[in-house]
Amino acid sequence: MTHPTSTFDSLPTPVRPVWLRVCALLVCLLMLPFAHATRIKEVASIEGVRSNALTGFGLVVGLDGTGDQTTQMPYTTQGLSNYLKQLGLTLPPAQLAQLQMKNVAAVLVTSQLPAFARPGQALDVNVSSLGNAKSLKGGTLISTPLKGADGEVYALAQGNLIVAGAGASAGGSKVTVNHLSVGRIPEGAQVERSVPTALQVGESLNLSLNASDFQTARRVAEAVNRRFGAGVAQAFDGRTVQVRAPINPNDRISFIAEMEELPVQTSVAAAKVIVNSRTGSIVLNQSVTLGACAIAHGNLSITISSTPVISQPNPLSGGQTVVSEQTSINIRQEAGQLIQIPAAAQLSDVVRALNSLGATPQDLLAILQAIKSAGALNAELEVI
Template structure:
């Protein structure tokens, strides 16, 4: 049994320990001061103005100029159909029933985001992703592709050479690949053809939406705004939305919103939360997480399955009979002796991490340990599994 705690009185009786304790306390003071200063954040990092938002755009197009790594037409008939339609629009008639064996063309989906206040002529980066069985889009060129919004209207046109961050090679049945080859970007590949009207102020009233729903943060933001601009400039409607009284003239309104965005607000301690990704085995927790005193028992169980094949042949070539292959599977199970270990009450994240690391637990073990601690009421945090 291992106990993760020490006696302060025992440390004080030893001069060397006293000097070490003083160094630890000074280090803790130096650690607390930056953390306290980091709690003041700008409003632009905490919230956004209602109406100032991006819009998703999507389009379907073709990538040409591939080095034999495009779609296989027999397995992706929509690529051939798209190519036929494009050629017909360019005045090229393809006879009916023609089976085009084109390996340098790939059907792709093109996506981008239309930012707020975007004007016609502005350039946007686009993301190109293969939707067929193309092996690689490296070296390809995206043909003119209309990008539409949720209402079906065209807001931008995309075209240009692809930039693929991956690389690969194959020879004699062996292959090697680095990163993804079936996707890439076209820098400044889309040109905005139509803007979206952005309205963020109505009758001099502007709404500020917090990124998270927190009444304490909303109250601190309202207090900071009223101290800076006076009167009843800001009013909290709920834990997320804050209403502001802004100047009515455009120039004064722009200056006011700029000052609002850069105003620092002191934040209250964040809500304790532990996020577990069950697929990757990662565990992330913020610094307000605490663990009450608890006892944990865990042990590792490993199972090894080894399939083997035994071949039985005739004793002589002329003895008749046939060769018989039988499967023989061996199963081995090993279980380490589990031990009951005590975890003391933790004061901060450093103590939590130190206690869990002292258990020798892997990230996969932590998934079960934290879930069980939450069920037992020893974990003072919200547990979120994604």
């Protein structure tokens, strides 16, 4: 009986050692720390090319009796008075104080003015109630100027609100789905003034890394120099890379477009554990490792119960019924078992080791801090 011949057996004898060395090299490459190949545009941005926040005070009208109570919200009445004056209508102060406009709500309008925005471009706006309006559903935002940090008007907002929610109330009961006091107007604002961007100024431009990392800054500079020539880019620090760019505007745009598409190898992120103390959320990245340690964790519970005790006087004694409370306090502490945690070199091993404790997320907050203090957690612990 003949056995099938494998591909390796069919190779000539002198070729086999070479084949084995190639396989060994591939295995070694796979065992190297994993590096992510991304484009420069995904790890850095052009310094100065950014959006600007816009905000403005406005009024939403046409509400179905769910607006502000103007007697409690004077700025709603004042805002309406200022708007009517612009239309040529003036009401005496006494009449303004008596108005009960339940179909008007004072709102704050916010938006983002993107880089290179030109007059006439449409922007999305968010509308949020400033007073005690019950709902903005079905309302219309009247013309509202949106100002920047310098106090200048850069856009005008107006339109019908979209409120993703519903609510009903009757007989003291109330049911609400989502927030009714916040709405959105797609393309509800129009740009009136552009913000100049210093993209075509000077002989060079700066690349600002999304995260400070000296290794990434060095690799970005090397990628640019490898494509456009030595000395074109140089890293200033862990976040800034200065790049010499063409003076001609069209050539500079083409240079930036090609530079942003260059691949760059980003280093593995620093080991970090993010702890949200408000929600109890814990997030670990792939670089977190754990040293061998032993943990004993027990739960302490305190229970306080109060039972009413009624003391009644004898008949015809003239006494009064007295109600007192009998309080019982019970303290219970569970036995803490000493658990040995092995050293974990990968994120999956760390997760498996922490799950073996059987602790709640709130307990893990204290356990991780204790492990860090003991020197067994090889990561930066950040509490947000």
